[in-house]
Structures are given as structure tokens and as C-alpha cells.
Amino acid sequence: MSNTLRIQKMKGVAITGMGIISSIGNSVEENYISLIENKIGISRIQNISTVHADSIKVGEIKKTNDELVNELKLSPDNNFSRTAMIGVFAAKQAVKEAGITSINEFRTGLISATSVGGMDMTEKHYYDYFKHPELIKYISCNDGGDVADKIAQELGLKGMVTTISTACSSAANAIMLGARLIKTGKLDRVIVGGTDALAKFTINGFKTLMILSDDYNKPFDNNRKGLNLGEAAAYLVLESDDVVLRQNKKVLARVSGYGNANDAFHQTASSENGDGAYLAMKKAFEISGLKPSQIDYINVHGTATPNNDLSEGRALLRIYENEKIPDFSSTKPFTGHTLAAAAAIEAVYSVLAIQNNIVYPNLNFETPMEEFDLKPQTILKNKKIEHVLSNSFGFGGNCSTLIFSKSE
Amino acid sequence: MKTYINGIGCISTQKTFDTVFLEEAIHDNNENVLKIVSPAYKDFISPAASRRMAKGVKNGIVASALAMKDANIENVDAIITGTGLGCIEDSEKFLKNILDNNEEFLTPTSFIQSTHNTVGAQIALLQQCKGYNFTYVNGAVSFESALIDAKMQIEGDEANSILVGGVDENGDYTTALFKLNGRIKKDTYESYAVLNSETSGAIYGEGASFFVLENERKENTYAKLLDVTIINTLEENEIETEIKSFLKANKLEISDIDALVLGFDGNVDFEIYYKNLAENAFAQTPVLYYKHLSGEYDTASAFALWMASKIIKTQEIPEIIKVNSVEKPAYNTILLYNQLNGKNHSFTLISK
Numbered sequence: 119m120s121n122t123l124r125i126q127k128m129k130g131v132a133i134t135g136m137g138i139i140s141s142i143g144n145s146v147e148e149n150y151i152s153l154i155e156n157k158i159g160i161s162r163i164q165n166i167s168t169v170h171a172d173s174i175k176v177g178e179i180k181k182t183n184d185e186l187v188n189e190l191k192l193s194p195d196n197n198f199s200r201t202a203m204i205g206v207f208a209a210k211q212a213v214k215e216a217g218i219t220s221i222n223e224f225r226t227g228l229i230s231a232t233s234v235g236g237m238d239m240t241e242k243h244y245y246d247y248f249k250h251p252e253l254i255k256y257i258s259c260n261d262g263g264d265v266a267d268k269i270a271q272e273l274g275l276k277g278m279v280t281t282i283s284t285a286c287s288s289a290a291n292a293i294m295l296g297a298r299l300i301k302t303g304k305l306d307r308v309i310v311g312g313t314d315a316l317a318k319f320t321i322n323g324f325k326t327l328m329i330l331s332d333d334y335n336k337p338f339d340n341n342r343k344g345l346n347l348g349e350a351a352a353y354l355v356l357e358s359d360d361v362v363l364r365q366n367k368k369v370l371a372r373v374s375g376y377g378n379a380n381d382a383f384h385q386t387a388s389s390e391n392g393d394g395a396y397l398a399m400k401k402a403f404e405i406s407g408l409k410p411s412q413i414d415y416i417n418v419h420g421t422a423t424p425n426n427d428l429s430e431g432r433a434l435l436r437i438y439e440n441e442k443i444p445d446f447s448s449t450k451p452f453t454g455h456t457l458a459a460a461a462a463i464e465a466v467y468s469v470l471a472i473q474n475n476i477v478y479p480n481l482n483f484e485t486p487m488e489e490f491d492l493k494p495q496t497i498l499k500n501k502k503i504e505h506v507l508s509n510s511f512g513f514g515g516n517c518s519t520l521i522f523s524k525s526e
Numbered sequence: 527m528k529t530y531i532n533g534i535g536c537i538s539t540q541k542t543f544d545t546v547f548l549e550e551a552i553h554d555n556n557e558n559v560l561k562i563v564s565p566a567y568k569d570f571i572s573p574a575a576s577r578r579m580a581k582g583v584k585n586g587i588v589a590s591a592l593a594m595k596d597a598n599i600e601n602v603d604a605i606i607t608g609t610g611l612g613c614i615e616d617s618e619k620f621l622k623n624i625l626d627n628n629e630e631f632l633t634p635t636s637f638i639q640s641t642h643n644t645v646g647a648q649i650a651l652l653q654q655c656k657g658y659n660f661t662y663v664n665g666a667v668s669f670e671s672a673l674i675d676a677k678m679q680i681e682g683d684e685a686n687s688i689l690v691g692g693v694d695e696n697g698d699y700t701t702a703l704f705k706l707n708g709r710i711k712k713d714t715y716e717s718y719a720v721l722n723s724e725t726s727g728a729i730y731g732e733g734a735s736f737f738v739l740e741n742e743r744k745e746n747t748y749a750k751l752l753d754v755t756i757i758n759t760l761e762e763n764e765i766e767t768e769i770k771s772f773l774k775a776n777k778l779e780i781s782d783i784d785a786l787v788l789g790f791d792g793n794v795d796f797e798i799y800y801k802n803l804a805e806n807a808f809a810q811t812p813v814l815y816y817k818h819l820s821g822e823y824d825t826a827s828a829f830a831l832w833m834a835s836k837i838i839k840t841q842e843i844p845e846i847i848k849v850n851s852v853e854k855p856a857y858n859t860i861l862l863y864n865q866l867n868g869k870n871h872s873f874t875l876i877s878k
Contacts, residue, residue, distance in 0.1 A: 170629065241624070257703045257706065257707040258709070260700070261665050262611070262642060262664065263870065267664075270759070275758065276758055278758070279758035280668075280671040283612070283641075283663040284643045285641050285643060304674075319620065319621060319624065323620065323637035325632070326633060327637070378659065380656050380657065382651050384651075514641060514650075514659070
């Protein structure tokens, strides 16, 4: 078959590499093992001193900043925030797995996502900058683009670099933009994903909103009490079919659909009928050309807050109308809600589901919600997976859906 | 498919509303941080809603409303925003409350508002726009990222009309920190000149500029958005070559450019990036600057696009923004170049 014909047959944008660090592992492999062996990453917080330490559980990466500095071989006078460090950690893995040795060989971009950025350093040193000149270097970490600049610098990437921040849907939007940049031929190759470290800022923010659970989060359960915050970073390498063919690259899976819509209902709450979520899924189906019935697994946003799960469940029921909703689960009981990184780690999990033909369990689920008859998949299930839909929703009514498909 | 700028709205440190084109502009050499010239917010936002809103959100809402009115449209298909620091005042407030009260007695309002995408979200909420809504936060290219995205959507037939804007606000504590780390000129400096400056740090400012981009030329069209590109890292000696290849990709040469808008911000350390272009490759081109009026901030380049759009439409260049005395018979094609500390370079090209 000629190359042109092969390209025409391929649907979606090729994923050729993935990297991840989360509370359930420091590599793609470790994350996968945790997911299939029910090893959760929710624990008491250790790296941040907070008055809420005994009343919350978090998905924390059990590496200190010093350990990360050593592993990344950063100079002692570096000014990396934790968000930047875990971001570099994951992005380097992804680039390595994609077999990229010369990063600027093709038109290569980096689309990153973060919500807290360097807040971990800002909050630690906020009042000390005037007294301790050696801390001044951290002031610039508060800029949203600082993390992406640092990842680009560590990768040696010089071209298009930008950052998306739309709260908890940020990384989905980074993946979406990356896919569009490849499709339109603006870039040959793009590293997409997100990173967010735990911070007092977000812990207290979600605490004041009263949506932090003091227990293990239980998505789609009638007695869910809220979310566990987590920290993570994940990046994926997307490449044009031209580059894939020229370099005979192995394609892990494809980004076949994407959609973003705004709920336009409330700054932090989702609408009762999940308008934004419904519209995002609908758009993603249009782009992919797939029918809802072709989806084999849905990785739901499923934060385990009363509001999200109700709204998302209703949106799913609207999309599937009279059809059966496919197996679905939230992986947040494993990792916690990793905010701007959530959609990136869940993209990695979606690709792993396709590669290994499995549906992850929605842990901690006991009682179906009284508002509707929806039961997530609660135990690991082996089945053929061709297409996975992944949802991510954020503050500001920002709703995003990605569809990942098996490569031909 | 082409992208047209069909409506503009600007709230800045100059009176850029209810004016023709910078005729009331003031070049204040005595300030290192310029403050916003506030519009009558009550004409756009109810007082009850206004009380809860941060300055940046309010300016974003007014600038976007002005752009929509200017374009004579009532709704758009998508809203794309760029902001460097987001709602920094609310971030400051929430963080101070956490630190001052040892994580107790907190209320969620400032946390809710501190999210970077608050401006885009609030505009969507007001307009009930359920379409695509992205917020870019990448320092000096935050606004250009939004432009690239919008252009791609319009030319890919994904949207017909998009509201695109750049917005940043000053927070008192952050401003003090920026004076400390050298981003802003020290309070003790004798001169706050932007051109031929002898000190490091920038003259700082804040503002919100919004644009309605559409897929068709209309009576009110300001300019065609020909091309936008962002490059993370460029050495000073690579700029000219990069600009030439950017122009070449658009079938243009330096002599085709009727005006070059540069991001001079008063920082002597990185002035060379602009100065070399102005004095060499573009010595025969009208060269303009703007940060002495708008101040430097991550999305100040949106003010520059507002200015360039006005020039093409009015065919006039106010004296106050001229770097050299070169003139052209017509101003049909304008190139904008901006960077920050040698990173996050952007080229934006518009034409009649």
C-alpha cells in the first residue's frame, strides 16, 4: 500500500510516546501495575506542612523536592518549582519512549498545562523574599508559563511553546490543541500534557469550597463526600503520519476525537443537566466520526464531588439516550484529582486500556446514586478495547472530551 | 479562508475608550508602574456583580463588550483569552489569608476568582456562550497563543467568529516582588525612559484588549490577520533571519512592511533584540513602540495589535508612538515583534 493510501486510512493523530509520574508510580509501567493490582496512591500528606494534614487524604508523589533535584540532575542554584520538576520528569520519559534523539529535527512544539504553576514555591517563600535574597530567584516561578519554559529548556526544545490553564480540564485542552496543530500541519511533532503539584493554595481552596473528602474518594457513589487532591504530571508525544511513516515509528494509539464547550452556568458548579459536558462529548463524536455505541470504555471525570458526578452522569445519559452506557470508571480513587494534570494522566491510562484491553475498576463504589441508575465498573475487566472516551471538566464551566482509538 | 479583525476594544493605562486614537495619550516618564484608566464599569456590569469581580475580570468584560459592539455582533462561536498572571489580585488575597490566618477562617470567593480562566469564563457566562473556551498562560506569548488558536479555528472552518483577548492586572504585592527581582525598574531610579534606557527592568502596566475575529471582510474590518508565530528560544543574532523567513513564508520582504511595532520596555539588558532591527534591517521602515504608554506586562502585545489595527484603518500614526521619522505613503502591512528577556518571541503580521 502506498504511503498516501496508508495515511488516508489512519484516523486521528498518532501517539508515539508517554511519560508519567503520579502517586501510583514513577513510570508508565509502574502506573499500569498499580491500576491492575488495585494499589492506590491515596495517603496522608508528607511533603507539605498543613494544618489539615490529619483531616485530608491526598494522592502525593512520595519524592521530596531534594530527591527530584538529584534525579533530574539540576544545579544547586536552580529555581524549579515542584510542578516544573515533575513536569520535566514526565516529559523526558515521553520523549525517550518516542525514540526522539534530536528534538528540533522536525517542527516540534510543547503544549503544557498547569493550574497552580509554581505556587508551591510562591506560598513557601511569599513573605521571605525581602529578607532572604537567595530566594528571589523563585519569584518568577509564579508566572504560568514558567513551567513550560523550564520543560522546553530541559528538552532543548526551541520552537512553539505555550501553556493552557483552564483549571481541571487544562491537560485535555493541551492534548486537543496539539492534535489540531498536527492535523493542520502547523507542527510535525508536539509534546502535550500537564503538571500540577500539591500546594497549600489548592488544598485550602478546595477545603473552603467544602468539596474535599476526609476519606477515600468514591466516585458515582450515593454517599460520596468529595475529592482527594493529588499531584501528577504526564506528557504524550503526538506525531504527524508523515513523521511516523518516515521513521517507521510504533504508534501506541491515536487521538481520534476532541471537543471543548462551556457550561456557561456558574464559575465553579456544573449545571444540573451537564450542558457543557454533553456538548463537549457531542463535538468529540463529530470530530472522530464515531457513534457513542462504538466506545468500549469511558474514563469519566468522576471527581466524587456531589455536583460533578451528578452532572456528568446526566450528560452521559443524554448522550446515550436509549442506548446502554459502556463500561465506565473513574481512576481518581487511585490517584486523587490531579487538577491540570488529570486529563494527561487519564490519557495515559486510556492508551494503556487500549493496549492491554482492560477496563479499570472504579474503586470504593458501593451504592448507586439515587438520581439515576448508573453503575461504574467496579472490578478489573478484560475485554477488547478499540475506543476510549475520557472526560475532564474544570472551573469556569470548562468541559473537555477526548477520544482515543486503537491504531490500525 | 482568511481571518479578519472586525472589532476591537481596549482598556489600558491610557484613555483608549471614547477617544479616536491616542489623541489624549500621556507619556509619563516619572512612573515605573502605570495604572489603568478605568471606564465606567456600571455601563457594562451591574454594581452587584461588579463588587465581586476582580479588576482584570471587569476590564476584560468591558474590552470584550466594546469589541463586540464595534464589530456589531451579539454572539461569537468561541472565546479565547491570553493572560500571563491571571487574576493575580485574588491569588494574592487568598494566599495572604492562608498564610496570615494559618489556613483557618477562609472564604472561597478569592480562590474561585483566582483561577487563570476566570476572565474567559465570566465573559462566556455573561454572553451565555457555550462554545469553545480556552485560556493561554505562557508569559509574553499568552495572547499570541490565543491568536494562533483562533486563526486556526477560523481558517479550518471550525468557527466563524471568535472573541480573542489579552488581559493582565497588577497586584500590589506582586508589583513589589517584581521591583525586588528586577522585572520592574526600581523606585530609586532617576529616569524611567523606555527608549535609550540605561537601566534594567521594565516600565510596568496592565490592561485588557479584545478583538473580534471573523471569517469575512465587513464594512468595519480593520485588518486581515495574515500570520502569527511564537518561538520559545532565539539568540539575538538569529532574529533577523527568523523574521525574514517568517516574511518569506508570507511572500513578503522587509521593504513590504509599512511599519514595524517593537516591544521596547525600557529594559537595557534585552533592548538589543529590538535596537538592532530598528537600526539595521528596518532602518528604512517606520518603527513604532508602545510600552511607554501601555507599560510592559505579559499581554501588552495585545495593546500593540489594537494600535496596529487602528493604524491600518485610520492610515495615521500618532507622533507619540514613533521611534524614527521614516514615513510611508500608506500603512497597509504591519509587523509586530515582541519578546521577554530573550525568550518567548512572537511575530504578528496584519495587512489591509
